Amino acid sequence: MTDSERSRPPTSVLLPTVRWTEACSEVAAQLGADDELLVICDTDDDPVAERRSEGGGSDDDGRSEDLLDRVRVVLAGEPEGCSGKANAIAVGMEAAERDRIVWTDDDFRHPPGWLAGLNADYERQGPTTEVPVFVGTDPLGRFFEPAYVIGGTLPVSRGGIAWGGGVVFERGDLRDGEATFLRDLRRTVSDDGTLAEHLDVSAADRTRTVAAGGSPRESLERFVRFLQITRRHTPLATAFNVALSVGLASLCLLAPVAGAALVTALSGATYARFGVRRATFLLAGPSVIASPVFLAYALTRQTFVWGGRRYRWRAMFDVDVESV
Template structure:
């Protein structure tokens, strides 16, 4: 641990979760874990003490950006070190996670990992295979960034310009992709999502709008391919069901995940495509308890 450069881990969360404890246990003597929350009423502030190396920082309420973007910006400004890690509080960080990421950076430069989203409600479970194929696989194969596990150094980006833009947008990792090239090392992390049908509906709306404003070409291609797949599923249901199932089993193999939900790929298409179109026309969406109106890449209103 002492041989690697000191690292600042930026973790936006309003609660002290298992991930907080896992990361705190991995800190070296000079490392720090910055737990970034909104304000004094958040549950994370109720602890009497925190492990050594942990700092609790209030980001305040966002004005023209998402709560996540606001927290990341506050964390980067408060961080003491050159080497930075962004991560999330909703997946398991094994004991060697930080050391492994640092070793990867030393070998490749900026690096990221891959999320595999596992549903906690019926709709999220149904959509699992399409999240894997349309979300996780392109991140892995395309050397793209997942904000839940990315390591870079300040000198890798134009930090001042990035922070200015970050405080005016919704997607932290969507914006970072415009500033930073990474090597995606392909390690897959299981990330539970959903819990309620409302959450399951809001998530694809947010993801669709991230693509719309940051990667318009990608969302156009996604809509076109999805409509073609839906047409095939309607016109040749047996053939489509077999092909989609086999393809999604192959996707899972590439991601290193064994999930029975690959067999849901065929019925998922009939839900995914309407949600995709709904996400394009929806005027607001909810994320982390706040409702946002996103009218342009740098035109964000916090509605409530």
């Protein structure tokens, strides 16, 4: 352990998941002597819940008994009036015993130094979020990649928008207090969108590659969810993006060569800005042409599916939940 790790405040890491994944082991291996990892699932039926009797892990994970004492599995229960993710984070915040909090997810790699890097970011600039790059794992997911890099990665990198996969803050940083924040979490869908409403956050100078999709249906549901989140939390930006999408699609249809060259160059420049070495930037042209159709579909959808539940999100704090 370095001197900086010894001097920093202890940290509670919240990781919602239904099963013990490689990400859990990666984060657990980075805990300091006074840190804790809370693996948060829904109910006893989730596979990771079996580890509750083992202190959050087992010796075959290559961890010492001392480390097992700092890994806890927390049951959040079924959500009522909010998303499963928001419910898990709210329960995790209440169960966490440290003042400094880190949120993360189980769908990307946490390399050695990941936790130390976030803590160093906090010491330098306060609440900090890492920057996600969503990489499609199915044809439709890859088709959406340019839109995710331009409409997701780029805005987060500019600061002010939190990404729940990698964000560090302290309870006292929440503008309206923790109780108000938790109340809002328990009646909405987006955990990180709600956090951004209560927290001033800066962006780290690095990205994390996140798998997006799995099947075309999952990619479509993710697209709908992402747009619904931005619609609720940043309505003016969403209106601007819709207008821009229609304008670029019109340009590509009316002047195909110039339009395709422009959007491909913009996409390629954005990929290069974040070190994304994927040929999917070449899909920017067809993606832009199709985007008004997908946007219209996403904006008119009354429900979307996420994590085995269907959500009807009528207003920011009006959510119906049902199993699928």
